[in-house]
Amino acid sequence: MTRSYYESNARARIDALLDADSFHEWLPADARVTSPHLATLELPAAFDDGVVIGRGSIAGKQIFIAAQEGGFMGGAVGEVHGAKIVGVLERAVRDHPAAVLLLLETGGVRLQEANAGLIAVSEVMRAILSARAAGVPVIVAIGGQYGCFGGMGIAARCASTIIMSEEGRLGLSGPEVIETARGVEEYDARDRALVWRTVGGKHRYLLGECDVIVPDSMAAFQQAIIASINNGDAWTLAALEQEHEILSERVQRFGKCKDGRDIWRELGWAEPDAIAMLDNDEFVKAAQGRRAK
């Protein structure tokens, strides 16, 4: 049976993706390193503050991993939660594992923790870049129910590689936030097709923001992770300048588009509405030469 990545929680993902019995958890649940802010507010606090971190191996290669639990406060990043991810990345700078794997599922900053959460997210971004500067690839996987939003959406884009499933979503402001700020006429967060055309895995793949798109199965994510370990974007000044060039071209080319469909048409898809119906293999094949990157 193929296990769904989408339906699994953080611990089940680690269990399925890593080599059997290779996972060693840092600051496990029984260490009870919980959020002091939630305690002050008398809110329930998870034993692991919603993120599971540690080391293990995948296809025999030593990796460090952090897996966010979307089920706990939407995977939101609090002070402890963020510090745990930063710790993994800083340890990678010191110990040079084959890769750091971040299984992201988050709405962004945990608002209850306000500035501490914001600072935590910015520290995660800096730590991702530090790890890459030290030559350690940082691989992000996104395929959970809550997507990857807010500051962590930016953090994800700091990584060497992003792997997504069609079900995954990657963005800055989440759909509800956009609707609240700009009105339902501008963006209807309940329109699932619209949401996926804006932030869904296929759209991110076509824009070139997601490097690999996979079907929603643990085996597919695992294969993609193994293939990405030595295959991510280089972290050099030239690569950064090239990325900036791609982004300014993108504004030129797609700046007037009102919808994902308009972008897809511009990319050469004569029937953009057919994209949603393609299965993963058909989609990847059809996307050759029709992506922005």
Place this chain on the structure above:
Amino acid sequence: MTIENLKYRFDNGTPIQGATAIVGVLGSGNLEVMVEPAALGGACEIEVSTAARGFGTIWQAVMKDFFTRHRAGDIRISVNDAGATPAIVSLRLDQAIETFKGQRKT
């Protein structure tokens, strides 16, 4: 939504062997359960931290049923709850004991 802390102790259980286990997620209508080995002279101690206040007698009944089913001693159970129903709580407790004993993975 302030939390309520509840404590239960059941004596004269049969000591069980296992390794610290955590199951479930602290999400709406769900709970996380951690089981740790503890030298309690055969007792089972349970500590519940719940977002739903005022359900102490129901927790007492659910925990008593759980202890009657397993009679598991020398363990400490810690629960973080976000409003799970009694049936969900019972299933999670059973899952936690099975995981603790190594019968199955989380």
